[in-house]
Amino acid sequence: MNQPFAGHAPAPAAARMENHGNHMLKVAMQSGHDLLARVGSMVAYEGFIQYEPNPPAVRQIARDWITGEGAPLMKCSGDGLLYLADYGANVVVINLNGDGISVNATNLLAFDAHLQWGVERVKGLAKFAGQGLWNTKISGQGWVALTSRGKPIVVDCGGGEDETYVDPDALVAWSPNLKVKGKRSFKAQSLIGRGSGEAYQMAFSGQGIVVVQPSEDSTDRLRIRG
Amino acid sequence: MPREFQRGHKARISDLTTGTDLYVGVQISAPGLTFDISCFGLDADERLSDDRYFIFFNQPKSPEESIQLLGAQAGDTESFRVTLDRIPPQIQKLSFTATIDGAGQMSQIGPGYLRIVAGGEEVARYSFNGSEFTTERAVMLGDLYLKDVWRFAAVGQGFDGGLEALLKNFGGEVLEEETPAAPQQPQPQQQPQSGAAPGFAPPAFAAPSAPVPAPAPAPAPQRFAPPQGATPPPAPAPSLHAQPTIVAPMTPPGGTQVPPPPAPPAAPYGAPQPPHGPHPGQATAPPPPGYAQPQAPQAPAPPPGYGQQPTAPPGYGQQPTAPPGYGQQPTAPPGYGQQPPYGQVPGQQPAPAAPYGAPQGMPQGAASQGPGVAAALQQFRETPTGQRWTQQNKKLVRVDLGIGGQPVLARQGSMVLYQGKVDFSYKGAGFAGRIVGNATGQEMQLMRCSGQGQVFLAENSTMLHPIELQGDGICVSAENVLAFDETLQYEVRRIEGHGIPGGALFTMQFTGVGTIVVKTHGTPVVLPVTPTTFADCNAVVAWSSAAQVVVSSQVRMRRNAYPGDTGESVNLQFRGAPGNFIVVQPYEV
16 A cells, blocks of 8 residues: 555655755744744644744734734644645755755745844835735844745846846845846836736846745745645 | 564563574565575674674684575575574674575565564564665665574564665775685685676675585676675665654564563663664774764753763673764653663663653654755756756756747646746637637637746646657647747647537647647556547547548547436547547546
8 A cells, every 4th residue: 555655755864954855845843943934834743843823023023924913834843744835836955054045925834933134125116016025034043934836947147247137036045245127118018027917027127046836826825724 | 373573672581482593584586586695604893794694605704603695495585594592692693684686676676575474483474665765775684693692583674775775784994804805715716717807896705616506696796796886875764763663563462471671681671772872982983874974963951851861771781882883862851762672671661751752763864864954955956958848856947048948838838846037928819729728718819928037837746748849740639738948830630529518529630840838637648549439529639640640549429328327428539540649648638
């Protein structure tokens, strides 16, 4: 009976965060070393892990997260192995090691609680209708897991005069030292972007990388479920 | 009834058998590959300090014959006889390894095992298969090691670099000495050295005449030679001793009562690392990969657990000082890296937090990648090519408008990113497009991308397939067109039929020279067109209009299925000359 599933057993954990396949995240939890994860992203866990939705500290920091409904983060603490997933999205694990990264709110899956992080509105894009672009800036020594609908692509901005323009719906993450600005296209019929009638892109310039997913579906599935 | 071991499990030999005369058999195979199975006799520092204890096909026994290579027998690819009580005291560990001879990787292997037979009875078996490995070319399968008593550990840890990496792991910088030292080896076989041995291989390995039945008689000179291009950095395999011992049942399945380990032997659990930590005398040696991973300075302060081991492990005294690697693990809280055997030894771990225990001391060194954002994302880097259309991954294509200088028409909204000066303008679908729009209620809206720069196109995580047309033609369901070169001629064709949503199926027929990107939901199937080829009109993506552009891929409706009967009311039948094909996606729009 187990035959078809042979080979899907978890490998022994070798790092704080690891991929199990492309679409699942495995976190080796230990007490005193908490994790912040998207609410609803837990798919399984082994061991003794407790979940505290919306802990006060998080609420404080993320007070004005997108809709004001409160931060869609939960604090996980305890010992064991925690498995997280987001509706089949690809999971990308990053060991920050002092670097920083800005992540689109819907593409953030989990990160170590001791990292420095904050929610901020993307500068220069504040006025875009319909979609407040909020991002979470994370830096420090620790691990971050992102989700991407489909295998992402990483593009170097090059640092020259050339700007890199990204469809905000497809944006996953970028280097925090990049300069971001909004670009609106006022051409009457220039319809880029998803059906909004409002053509806009985000323009990045400077030295750094931009991570883009091959999908313009930025729907927050975890949030839809409530 | 052999005890089944899994990767990371350990047990005392005395728990398995009372005998000391062991037969160790290894079965490993993969189609088209041959394996060299060898046994490394290592000293207390885990190094192959005496290469007379490297037992392989060319050196079938150790000097006092405590380790002998027996060859293939009884279903085993290779077998050894190990007489534990005759092994000299300087040999502390026997590591059984398998190396791929030639090209290949460990993920290709079929089910195999390493087993220990004592007294005619199989007492231990570690089974493995290719799914546990990836690109490794050499694997340490299991260890017999001495820590007060002889013990067995199922390892299953591999190295990408093949034998070379394996030797490096066991030899450290000894390898350099070993290479010149090898000719002094008291082995007669190396005289007929042909000189053909590639640079790296210690000469003794390359002796052409193998006196023993080699596992697979291959042209000798290169038998053990790692490929010239083999990269020395071995696979950063997870540390063996960071692996869960908690699942290792210390009770044999047979139900034999294991005597509770007395206090000092608790050490093996409490201190699984010592033999692996970089030895002080070896400080300049590159630490063996996989072991003693450098700990990221993540934990703010070292928890008190380490260094407070109540009793020094017995095997520990052989090391003059605590291995440095030991104090470098600040992140593990007390009891954490101790790998308690999960309740098997009650009372040994008083703290209630410990018994579950994450199976490892949370190693911080990323196993598969370096730290940092750039390293983590390295695998997702864009692929630079000098071509106009580049498939970046299954779901993303990049078009470089500067090459060819032709604009590209793409479905609106399919741009996810662009660099350079690219102008996006509305492209009226024209007359044909309006037909589509009017008829289906969903006009296919295109945009024209022109200028200089790179545009990345993707849509909704569908799989993309750039198809290059060289004057031939293809019909694509309008739904499935993502982008195409403006140089292509296209016309919209309409297939009417009852039951088709929207009243008709619209296809775009492309001809000319250029590339068209077709998107499919899921992996498509490509079928050759035969006299009886049918497809659901909702799932069909494209079909060739090869030779007879108009006629050959004529479709007609097949109406002998009743609506509501099977749910498959409308099918398309394809007819065409041999060589034509249709593409169908596993998704019905």
